[in-house]
Amino acid sequence: MTDVLIVGAGPTGLALACDLARRGIDCRVVDQAQGPGTASRAKTIQPRTLEVADDLGVIDRVLELGAVHVPTRHYDRGRVISEAVEAAIGTSEPGVPYAPVWLSQPMFEQILRDRLTELGGRITWGTAVTTVQEDGDAVEVSMRTATGEQSITARYVIGCDGGRSLVRRQIGATLQGVSYGDHRWWLGDVRVQGLDRHCQHLWMSPEHGILSLFPLPGTNLWQFQASIPADDPNPVQPSLDLFRRLLTERAGLLDVTITDADWLSLYKINVCLADRYRIGRVFLAGDAAHIHSPAGGQGMNTGIQDAYNLGWKLAAVLGGAGPALLDTYELERRPVARAVLEDSTARLHAVMRATRDGDGSAAQRGLTGDFTTGLTIAYPDSPLTTPLPDSDSARVRPGDRAPDAEGVQPGSGRTVRVFDLLRGPHWTLLTFDRGHPAPCSTIDDPLRTVRITTDTKATGPGVVLDTDGQIHRVYDIREDSAVLIRPDNYIATRSPIRPDTHQMTTCTAQPS
Numbered sequence: 001m002t003d004v005l006i007v008g009a010g011p012t013g014l015a016l017a018c019d020l021a022r023r024g025i026d027c028r029v030v031d032q033a034q035g036p037g038t039a040s041r042a043k044t045i046q047p048r049t050l051e052v053a054d055d056l057g058v059i060d061r062v063l064e065l066g067a068v069h070v071p072t073r074h075y076d077r078g079r080v081i082s083e084a085v086e087a088a089i090g091t092s093e094p095g096v097p098y099a100p101v102w103l104s105q106p107m108f109e110q111i112l113r114d115r116l117t118e119l120g121g122r123i124t125w126g127t128a129v130t131t132v133q134e135d136g137d138a139v140e141v142s143m144r145t146a147t148g149e150q151s152i153t154a155r156y157v158i159g160c161d162g163g164r165s166l167v168r169r170q171i172g173a174t175l176q177g178v179s180y181g182d183h184r185w186w187l188g189d190v191r192v193q194g195l196d197r198h199c200q201h202l203w204m205s206p207e208h209g210i211l212s213l214f215p216l217p218g219t220n221l222w223q224f225q226a227s228i229p230a231d232d233p234n235p236v237q238p239s240l241d242l243f244r245r246l247l248t249e250r251a252g253l254l255d256v257t258i259t260d261a262d263w264l265s266l267y268k269i270n271v272c273l274a275d276r277y278r279i280g281r282v283f284l285a286g287d288a289a290h291i292h293s294p295a296g297g298q299g300m301n302t303g304i305q306d307a308y309n310l311g312w313k314l315a316a317v318l319g320g321a322g323p324a325l326l327d328t329y330e331l332e333r334r335p336v337a338r339a340v341l342e343d344s345t346a347r348l349h350a351v352m353r354a355t356r357d358g359d360g361s362a363a364q365r366g367l368t369g370d371f372t373t374g375l376t377i378a379y380p381d382s383p384l385t386t387p388l389p390d391s392d393s394a395r396v397r398p399g400d401r402a403p404d405a406e407g408v409q410p411g412s413g414r415t416v417r418v419f420d421l422l423r424g425p426h427w428t429l430l431t432f433d434r435g436h437p438a439p440c441s442t443i444d445d446p447l448r449t450v451r452i453t454t455d456t457k458a459t460g461p462g463v464v465l466d467t468d469g470q471i472h473r474v475y476d477i478r479e480d481s482a483v484l485i486r487p488d489n490y491i492a493t494r495s496p497i498r499p500d501t502h503q504m505t506t507c508t509a510q511p512s
């Protein structure tokens with residue numbers, strides 16, 4: 001018997017397990033594989049996912065092992081045309097602390113596994129879920145292990161079991177979408193001699209298509225990607241010889257050699273969305289719920305955001321909150337997945353068009369945008385969001401992600417980031433004033449209340465001095481106000497505090 005059974009120890013399942021473990025939820029993770037996967041697959045951790053990594057306590061390790069601002073060198077066969085770092089769109093704005101980090105999926109998963117161990121969680125490998133049956137009060141799950149069949153009863157089951165999800169099939173949800181039969185890629189993790197590792201190398205030509213070699217940080221491997229010609233009805237299976245031949249044909253660098261490979265693959269692009277994310281006590285998250293083109297680097301990132309959205313809601317309901325809170329998971333996350341599917345498909349077509357035109361820079365530009373950072377994802381129409389009156393033109397609005405900014409701790413003068421205040425499983429109420437504290441002491445655990453004031457004489461615990469007004473500016477505070485922030489660091493509501501009574505005029509989305 002367990003409260004939550006997570007099926008699948010990929011990035012989605014691991015992020016969810018970390019989030020639940022830090023909230024003290026009884027949770028088990030099982031995976032049919034005998035151990036962690038080693039193929040690189042995703043290699044970009046987007047800014048919003050880095051903010052989740054910050055909250056889950058793994059950001060330092062990610063920044064230590066990953067690389068930022070990796071330049072791309074464009075070639076015309078053996079001749080270098082240009083070398084530049086693609087601007088990390090949106091990340092130079094105030095309130096955005098992290099630019100995209102390049103780190104291979106297996107290394108990020110290792111960081112999450114280490115964190116899960118620290119939090120007291122563990123993964124049972126070699127355990128394949130075979131049936132999932134929901135009976136209203138609980139879910140009965142059968143599993144096949146090396147020693148035979150086992151069963152477990154869980155209050156909730158989360159299918160984080162990837163694109164071929166058995167959990168999805170067991171609950172009768174279906175993936176709906178299309179397969180882009182003519183968008184296929186040879187992929188692999190290879191070792192290369194004779195190539196500069198400080199940048200990504202990219203060859204594009206209307207004649208041969210795309211070839212790229214990306215140095216995977218923290219390893220001696222390169223991720224190899226080569227497009228398969230659209231008119232090839234029957235592409236050959238990937239092999240070291242094939243990859244060497246493609247390198248010679250498309251790159252023409254005779255002094256560069258692929259020495260060996262750890263992973264060789266042929267990848268076909270499907271774009272699909274599950275028709276529902278939940279049946280009763282069983283939920284889908286990550287690739288089990290949505291799969292799409294890797295253009296824009298969204299798959300792993302979207303799965304982790306799913307987990308981050310679901311974790312606090314499951315913990316709240318297990319702790320006594322009304323079960324209707326769980327309905328908001330699909331309401332909030334399925335539209336995001338739909339938008340990711342559309343965006344990544346549009347990017348794929350843009351890249352293929354740029355390739356036909358032989359324009360490598362356009363292709364590279366087509367891979368990133370404000371949307372891919374994950375920072376623009378918002379839940380303005382969620383039942384958990386209190387909309388502002390039409391007359392209120394605040395730039396930072398309920399439903400938006402809570403931005404970061406810096407203030408100062410009274411007494412010590414130490415810098416305090418808003419993200420320091422948000423980090424952890426609690427809700428946060430930020431009250432903003434320019435000299436008169438708001439009476440917020442009646443609200444306590446699980447709500448952290450912080451007074452953010454420009455009054456430099458203010459002291460005491462729970463006070464942050466906004467000496468130069470940066471936090472007020474980033475949150476677009478124009479009068480004394482309160483901002484209520486959810487555990488996944490989205491703004492639930494904001495409202496003015498009336499100067500005469502110091503009462504908030506509206507604050508309907510209380511944690512209860």
Ligand SMILES: Cc1cc2nc3c(=O)[nH]c(=O)nc-3n(C[C@H](O)[C@H](O)[C@H](O)COP(=O)(O)OP(=O)(O)OC[C@H]3O[C@@H](n4cnc5c(N)ncnc54)[C@H](O)[C@@H]3O)c2cc1C
Pocket residue numbers: 007008009010011012013030031032033041042043044105127128129130160161162163165166167187267285286287288294296297298299300301302303
């Ligand atoms: C070539 C390539 C490049 C990519 N590039 C990017 C990128 O740049 N950025 C990005 O964000 N994403 C990228 N992705 C997508 C990313 O790899 C996936 O979105 C991500 O792995 C999904 O994570 P997940 O945890 O949902 O599922 P998975 O990683 O698929 O994990 C599912 C887990 O469930 C286990 N499992 C399956 N069935 C069962 C069962 N019945 N019982 C128990 N366990 C089970 C599996 O063994 C597996 O460990 C790329 C993918 C590919 C293939």
